[in-house]
Amino acid sequence: MSKDSSPVFHPETLTAQALGRVAEPYRDIVPPLHLSTTFERADDGSYPGGRVYSRDASPAYDQAEALLAELEAGDSALLFSSGMAAAAAVFQALEPGQRVLAPRNMYWALRKWLILFAEQWQLDLAFYENADLADLEAKLAIGAPKLLWIESPANPTWELTDIAAASALAHRAGAQVAVDATVLTPVHGQALKMGADIVMHSATKYLNGHSDVVAGALVARKDAPLWPRIRTVRALGGAVLGPFEAWLLLRGMRTLxxxxxxxxxxxxxxxxxxxxxxxxxxxxxxxxxxxxxxxxxxxxxxxxxxxxxxxxxxxxxxxxxxxxxxxxxxxxxxxxxxxxxxxxxxxxxxxxxxxxxxxxxxxxxxxxxxxxxxxxxxxxxxxxx
The missing domain is CATH 3.90.1150.10 (Aspartate Aminotransferase, domain 1)
Structure with a gap:
């Protein structure tokens, strides 16, 4: 089962069967565990298996990332070592001095980290009221915003941000939109379809669902301008998920x-x-x-x-x-x-x-x-x- 499959299956079916992939050569129904950190070159120095080193592109991530992209109606997904690492990668992909808007009420640890990082990176950080589109529009009109961060529902008081309306306002101001959809989940809504450019999950939570994996994920549209830089942040920064954790995450997602x-x-x-x-x-x-x-x-x-x-x-x-x-x-x-x-x-x-x-x-x-x-x-x- 894939985007090219016919007929088109419901997300419940795709998730339960982890896209329905069967592993060769034994036709495994349960996805195999890929542990290797490095891959053999051919005599001419090429990589016939398409892999160089697992920090950049481990086959352990492929199936979970493909399923996440499918569930969120995105074009590409990346796994990270935690939800914090995934969120941080978005902000680390910005240029120093750029303007960022974040909600006043958001995951507390990320808010604390973002304030510190903004000082170090000289980001122009402003907070808006989660449920107040007028407040958001006024702050988007200041400077040249590059990123709008949305958390909806917002932890722990569960205010909502109108993702579609906020995304439209941000795009008119020239900003990209990233949404923390950890609590929303792709079961309840797809932020990319509402206008966001990037979706973040603390995959530790609902995606894994068994309190035995710390993981994060980002999913993006193909035209998300920050995506190539985010890929570089993960590849060079090394905040990657272990293969067994990736396998557990995929197993948990099958009952999402x-x-x-x-x-x-x-x-x-x-x-x-x-x-x-x-x-x-x-x-x-x-x-x-x-x-x-x-x-x-x-x-x-x-x-x-x-x-x-x-x-x-x-x-x-x-x-x-x-x-x-x-x-x-x-x-x-x-x-x-x-x-x-x-x-x-x-x-x-x-x-x-x-x-x-x-x-x-x-x-x-x-x-x-x-x-x-x-x-x-x-x-x-x-x-x-």
Missing amino acids: FPRVRTASASAMKLAEALERHPAVSQVSYPGLPSHPQHALAQRQFSNGFGGMLSVRIRGGESAARAVAAKLRIFKQATSLGSVESLVEHRASVEGPGTFCPDDLLRVSVGIEHSDDLIADFVQALDSIA
């Missing part, structure tokens, strides 16, 4: 659609139940009609509204921490998007300078039975009421 759909359906039920509980002051989940951008979520999402939500607990930080401690199924741990459900008091994790309210719990819904997840949260909330 059922995992994400199950988590999304359960998250919707949990969000509805928590919104009714008297110990909860607010539930932030794009699938709820109470979400300020629910109408945008209905346009931007398909197959549900994702597995991430945040809950604000009446009684402040101490009450929020007490609820987290009383949960039995939800494990207190950093990360998201895996088969097990997780909860985290995010403000204390992010530390000084966080924008996260101190009464907020970030919730990653896994694939456990939704009734069990709801009962677990209700008993924890009842215990502090």
Whole structure:
């Protein structure tokens, strides 16, 4: 199965079969593991196998990158050693002094790194309000912006950016658009089809889905101007994925659609139940009609509204921490998007300078039975009421 195949298969089929490739010479259904770091030259010095050295182009990456490109409707994909490495490669591909716009609310570690890197690289870095297109348009009108970074939904409060509208504004201003689609996933939406030039995933999360691989990925259109420089950043910088990790990532991706759909359906039920509980002051989940951008979520999402939500607990930080401690199924741990459900008091994790309210719990819904997840949260909330 490939872009040239006929008939055209649904993404669920392509993903479950990892594009349906069968390995020669034994006709393996399970993709083989390629461990070699180097490849033999022919007598004339050429490389008949098309490979020189694994840091630049390992066959261990081929199938996972091809599947990612297919899922995101892109033309090319690159795997990285982490989501941070993938995101950093985009900014490292810029020229010193260029103007960059990033959302005020974004993954905390990337925000901290970006501020430091912008100082070192002399980037003209400005932050815009995630959900405010007028604010974004005004800041795009300043200087000559080269890159707009979007995170939608934004971690950990799940504001949405209108990717299509923001991309149109950025392109009119001469900027390229990169979208952190880690939480959106290709199950719920394809940012390249909405107008983005590059999509980033922390593949550690939903793409792998089993909390046993740290990985990152970028997918691009063929005409993305930064893409050749990003390739160079990866090839020379060396932030590449190990072959076994690439194999595990591909294995995890084969169950992407059922995992994400199950988590999304359960998250919707949990969000509805928590919104009714008297110990909860607010539930932030794009699938709820109470979400300020629910109408945008209905346009931007398909197959549900994702597995991430945040809950604000009446009684402040101490009450929020007490609820987290009383949960039995939800494990207190950093990360998201895996088969097990997780909860985290995010403000204390992010530390000084966080924008996260101190009464907020970030919730990653896994694939456990939704009734069990709801009962677990209700008993924890009842215990502090």
